[in-house]
Amino acid sequence: MGMTTVKAQEHEYTGLMWFRVDLRTVDNTALIEACRRCSNLVAIYIASPEQWHEHNVAPMQIDLIRRRLGVLQQQLANFNIPLIIEEVPDYSQIPQVILNVVSKYNLRHVFCNKQFEWNETQRDNETAQLLMNNQIKFSVFDDACVVAPGKVLTQKGDPFKVFTPFRREWLNIYRSTSPNVQPAPEPFRNRLQRGNDCISPAVQFSYPLKESACWPVDEEAVRQRLRMFCEEKVSAYHQQRDYPAVDGTSCLSPYLVIGVLSPRQCVSALLEIFPGCLDEPESGGFCWLNEIIWREFYRHLMVAWPKISRNQPFLEWTRRVHWEESESMLRAWQQGLTGYPIVDAAMRQLRDTGWMHNRLRMITASFLTKDLLIHWQAGEQWFMSQLIDGDLAANNGGWQWAASTGTDAQPYFRVFNPTTQGKRFDPEGRFIRTWVHELKDVPDKYIHQPYLWPQADSLDYPEPIVDHKSARLRAIEAFKSAKAFKDGAR
Template sequence: MKALFWFRRDLRLYGNEALIEAVQSGARDALFFVSKKQWEIHDAAPIQIDMALRRVAELGKMLAQYGISLHVIEAPLFSDQITSLCSLVEQHKFKQVYANAEYEINERARDKSIAHALESGGVGFRLFDGDVIAKPGSIRTGSGEMFKVFTPFKNAWLKANFDFHAIYNVWPLSENPINWATPDTLMSDGTSAKWPIDDQTLRMITEAFIDEKLVTYKEKRDFPAIKGTSGLSPYLALGIVSVKQLLGAIQSKFPDILQQTGRPEFCWINELVWREFYRHLIVEWPHLCKHRNFNNKYDYVSWRDDDESFRLWCEGKTGYPLVDAAMRQLNQTGWMHNRLRMVVASFLTKHLLIDWRWGEHYFMRHLIDGDLASNNGGWQWAASTGCDAQPYFRIFNPITQSEKFDPKGDFIRKYIPELQAVPDKYIHFPHDYLALMKDIDYPKPIVDHKAARERALLAFKVE
């Protein structure tokens, strides 16, 4: 049977059940759409787009070794994808199209239209759930509803996956390699060059994390000056590695990790479950994809339309060193430490009382690991408007966060070089010291912590 595999945010060969099923069913053709206009509409960061194009070029070369031809087609919008796919199917007489499901509202609507168009012509369209361990909708309360709080969801998720072990299907090798030339549409501008995209290097990175960092992840993950995190989030966001692959690799070293949740190694698994939680949420409540508050009680919060304060936050010029260093890390590298994402989000929404959607948009436009479900979930958690959000009266103090998680100011000094000479005693809020040092140019705080906290508490008391 002539079949076609369609790559989306699943840019991998191994651990890609949908692709393997397609190849075993006779597929010798694969497809990727370059949809720059649609990506722009969805706020995809240029650095993430560049990484995706580099990876697709790598995939094309790998697939050619197995006799599989990758078609790279420019389709500016989702509507163009539908038209182009139907034309390609008709041209090559494909009888089946395989792909991995995408869970955002526009992507699901596109797939519904494609399924109807293909099936009306006698062509099958089969979607796999390759981006999650538990299929959205499969983890429910006893009354059949979706969980609205993370911990009960996690407990149910663990119960449902108690015996889960990733199974690696054998890749169907071919003895007939073909020639494949990288098309101009996949040319990289180099912005993501510091992130390797070849499988050999990624395997080394993954193994090093599991063998060396996983056991200390829980104690080191909150310190941005330490490389204590996995660094795998960009690869998960683009499906270059799969969540099942990662969990399976961890299980090979810690076979009972899903049953021993008290182990320090489980702390990182917990982050994967958060990732699943946010995906299940956007399927259950599609309005989250439209940037609406999950908790409509807070629809009446009077956000401040303060363009100047927002600009200073974006540029890392708030006068709070940890906040500023975090924003400069994002602007310079396209990535931000997870603890700092919470700190800067809390600062924007609570200290500055600026709508979380402004920050959500800015993050997506700059993050190499941008992901709608997780980004939306994280921002609404910080703003106290979301599902399982922190209570509105919990407001991160950027000074104490700095003292706790960057005690010597190493991270601050890395991204705010003008504060290099400031002693550790003053580095977390250096303004008294700077008043005596006229030659150091660092902005004064744009808001007083105590006053901003009181303003936020008043604004959120809407019940």
């Protein structure tokens, strides 16, 4: 985890490093390769506010990116690499921006790390074609996963659709390759001529912003979070991770999403303290590693089945599910006014902080898609618009899991009971009282069903907007009918 450096091998041309969701200098494959192959380097980040809007990117995440870019600009300056920050409306203008910068600084080679989503893939293909037409090299590297998509395959050579065998093969590959964290590059001896005019005084975007200051973006603070989590919380992670009132999770996901940390850094830090955890499936270390592998699983799925990033369910037959369309129900869920305390506390945490505990993501997603029978895409879009760690692969994967429309998903006939979930994972209502202030005086006995409290009339809190028992049966019937149609039954 130290700040050792890789010596640059000088060549006759200069290059362009294109940053996207990899805002770091350590363990950045494209940056390190660019420094090895080039005699000098310029870097660029291109904001695209209209594209962000189309993708429902949360204003808090953009603020985190904005703040991180200021840090990255200073880090790169120490390597004598100027960072240009440009803004265009959407991806369609980006290929020309790249070509303009290449022409302005007489660059010969563009480097970047792969992104797997559909729109991003099309953008990169168009950029590659334009550069090739102008005799400019374009190199793209696998960097976002510990084990690259396309590498974890069945014996027949097919991608896995089920997580457990995927994890088994992922672990086999990891044991045989042991990917290392790559150190930061060595500074170039001289700054590229005219490079000083690349430095921006401050990073600003034409996009709504929501304050993200409680998430530090400087290098040492982020690394310290990773170290402290591994040293102080991982050993009990498997016992505490499902309890939202307990500070038992890593809260590193925002840094993984925008690339302040790489998943390799996380695995390396974990194994440094728990070197045997790969072979201890009941341990906290293995449990956290399992979450990292889930993250990779969703990325591998998205590459193997591009329709996932094009607003389509993985299971075709689920297109026939008849979803309810109720703006009032959707708003009640968004605002944390459903009458189910654990759901409402979670949704208010999301609204106010831009983050939500993972167990609560499952509970709230199940409630929207099964209790309210509202289309999972409405929830997926809302989460993306609020989450500081909003990420298409993980967010879509989680929603399709909860909605029973994805691969290896929750079977449609298993429906979370929000009251039971609340009693199990917030038994004393500590988390609920933190976020649903109307219930602060409700006794523990009634905190999960406050409408049963004898003094419920004094509460400024809604009764349940649906009856879970009947809503569960309705959801099961809706899925059963859709599947029967698929199977040829009437």
